[in-house]
Amino acid sequence: MADYEVLAGGVNEVIRIGDTVRRPTGPWSPRVHGLLRMLAARGFRGVPRVLEITGDGFEVLDFLPGEVSNYPATPAAASPEALESAAELLRAYHDATAEYARTAPRDGWQIPAAEPVEVICHGDYAPHNCVLDGNRVAGIIDFDHARPGPRLSDVAYAAYRWVPMSAPGTVEAAGSTTEEQAARLRIFCDRYGLDDAGRAGLIDAVAARLHTVVDFMRARAAAGEEAYAGHLAAGHHVLYLGDADYVLAERDVFERHLIGWPGQARSRSSS
CATH class of the missing domain: 3.30.200 (Phosphorylase Kinase; domain 1)
Incomplete structure (x- = not known):
């Protein structure tokens, strides 16, 4: 057919x-x-x-037509335009859910709600769950991990995936250096409009989010879900935990780009 x-x-x-x-x-x-x-x-x-x-x-x-990238990222997904538009679309999505999140049910989601509830987090905002039209991110798919929660949790994981914030030398890092990643992280946060408090907490939020991913993966595998057992067998948890250690070890480089340049204008506040 x-x-x-x-x-x-x-x-x-x-x-x-x-x-x-x-x-x-x-x-x-x-x-x-x-x-x-x-x-x-x-x-x-x-x-x-x-x-x-x-x-x-x-x-x-x-069906949302367009390109969906996996890893390593396609040239379109790795482009500056994709990075910027991914951040802008995430911000637009968060803003569109903020009022709904105030009264949305806290139970019944696959991932438990987390305080402070500010938006409905997508939960897995990554190239494999976004649709590109050329080099621009035009759509979001797969909301199975959505939940009421804080903006920063969603921004942190999205930045980790879209920059990407993986240790140089890994397939996921796609040949990037830490300095190059930090510069892309700054662009992502500027385009999202992340405020100063969010920037100050971002690196810790990335590491915490990656540990949460591993905990979820292990719990589902222990419950007998073969897909997550396969992720563990393939070493996905090792990658996530290694990247959590990496972003913490390189905190100074990332934060120098994020919050170390006083006087530069923020495009907007995330509050």
């Missing part, structure tokens, strides 16, 4: 049929559907619409 395609889904099998995507649902899916419907009602573009919930455990969503 020409219009049938199995898409890379990370944990779940995702199937494109024409202009729609069919994905398995989970106990958290009603919360995600409420979020996506709210965004659609607000006219927020760049996220899939919920079209149907089937009786056999699947959801049918809009």
